[in-house]
Amino acid sequence: MALVRSIRAQILESDLFDLNLKYLTIVGLWPKDGWSGDVLRLYKFYEASLFILSFTFIVISGIGTYNKKDDIIMLMTNLDKALVAYNFVSKIILFTLKREQLNTLISEIKLSGDKVINERKNLMALHVIVITGFSTVIVSAFSLLSQYKREMTIEAWMPFDPLKNRMNLLLSAQLLAVCFIVPILYRAFAIQGIVCSIIMYFCDQLIELQDHLKDFDYSEERDMEVRQEFKGIVKKHVRIMRYARTLTNIFKEYFLIQNLAVTIELCLNALMVAVIGFEQKTLLATFVGYLGLALINAYIYCYLGNELIVQSTGIAKAAYESSWTSWPIDMQKDLLIVINVAQKPLTISAGGMAVMCIETYSQALYNAYSIFAVLSDMVD
Template sequence: MRTVIGKLAIMDIQRDLNYQYGWTRTIMKYIGIWPEERKWNRPSSYVVLIPFLTMMCFVYAPQTINLPFIIHDLNLVVENLSMATITFTISLMKIVAFWMNGKSLRSLLKCIAKDWATVETKTGRETMINIARITRKIMIGCSMMCQLVVTLYVILRLIFMEYDDNKMFVRGYYPYDTTISPNYELTLIGQAIAGTYSSIIYSSVDTFIAMLILHACGQISNLKNDLREIHSYDKIDLRTKLMKIVEKHNYINRFAETIENCFNIMLLIQMLGCTVQLCFQSFQAIMSDGGKSEQYMIFRITFISYYVVCAMMQMLLYCYVGERLTFESTDIAETAYDCEWYNLPPEIARLLIIIMCRARASPLKLTAGKFCWFTILLYSQVVKTSVSYVSVLYAIKS
């Protein structure tokens, strides 16, 4: 009987985990970056080389090599940096960051499974389910939004090739003749596959990190619920319950700090890249002229605007989860202050001051290379900086 109950409990936990991050796990396993144990004799450990080499050989390296040849033309430089180079640089960086931190990420996933297995109250479980529901919507929405960017870009490029001297999806330097068949067709297919890989990596890594942060926020909410109800316990159990609360607080802090240590450098590069990318994309939208394809220019401007919105949404996602994490961790002090501490024994009530000081003195943050932390204020500053760069580029162009 105990064996049956244990199996049912494991099935329930697996169902909850699948609901929380099953979408991202499927995608990441497809491109070979899901954090799992890797061995030299296991074929799945080398799947990541396929997207890495595809992006490197068909887009990133050719565009980077081509950059010195077009440095005299501002429009071509902006096109090079905005449409592929910066995006592929960030995607390749995310692969490396995820691969290097596989062990830490596996430990975080084990912590999430443990949290689902050890949740004790109905309120706590409802909180975790609500967080999982929000996470799932973010994962599916971001993935579809980024894939739509690639689909629209391919369709528009196929239309504009008739009026453009560039007959490829992205302009680059290749060590072979791309004007003859089948080199031309194979290069186009390689570029399309590389773009698909880039969008998958770009969105899946962002949503995975957002999932980890939101899970930490859910655990902080459960911790605050325990603090609110601490006065309802017997005096004999008060010290034990308070000890569990302190241990839970330390556990959540370690969880969030592990995320921060794994990805803060990656987030710094992404924030800087997104700032420059927003600048170049906005500049492209402003400076777009019709030329021979004037009748299609509305579609080009619409696509660039959608591309800018997608880049801004990815940045907004980090700023949202970062601000929520900081708010939730700081709010522990307010919760401890608002609980019915006056009905507790004096020695227990005094211990709450330590929790309040810890929450106020060291709030949890998601930072960009330890230089700044992600908040809605940072998002507004990034947008403002991008707009100012657009003005400078427009002045140079004029």
């Protein structure tokens, strides 16, 4: 309990996104400004080493998958597990390429002076901790199950026979864990943490703007002061819109990969269930476990994207519900512009092909069920 209270106190005292940026730094994705040349070179070596380990995992798992090409069930099982790594590594590469742009955006946000309530800081930290812990438990559980059944966690090439004895099997599991846990899994969730936290920040600031508009009251005695206050509201609204569009431009390919990975995962699971049926419960449990992890990740993004849409369009409603009838004509005209602009929601785009929202998530589930129904009829 003392440790929990200490962590909570550090979160409340920290600046915006500090916990997320520390997580990114720990997993080799966020070198800090001001580091000396030697420290920076050492960190670059650490970052490169993690990339080498992640690519090693992709190569050896790819060879293992190819070696099982004649066994359709094992092939699909391995593809299902390897798909997680391919998805995560692709997003890690994209994040690294866009890191400088994101750093610029975060710097602008920090310099803006915007504040986030303590409850939201707790939620940002809780999201990162829970999703990391949950994914670790899922992966560890299936690894232990594989050890119990004397099987490989994922079919992968090894310079020795992993099934020769228990020691070899344990060593292969450790090598796979070294190549996957930190270089792929934790790095992917560190990225997810900062992306989700930024979207939460957008939603918080939009809610704050709605409250300001609803409570905004014009007074002739305070004409200049009131006009400056209204100007500040408009400026902040424009700034948040610019931030949101910048985030979308940075991560549109990232969200496209996310959507494609979930779609492939759903199709693969539908095909697997249609082929093997419900008799092989252990194998199905593996599929359901990894599918659940993919669906939770997809839901988090879609929920936050939907919340951004709701709160950005809420600006128009809040502006209309303000006491605008008593305002001067010129301010009413300015407010009308705000309403017109706010009626077009801020969205998180997946490569321009889809919008991250609950409707997109529901459509993906519906499509997966349709595919399963068709495949099930074909097998029967």
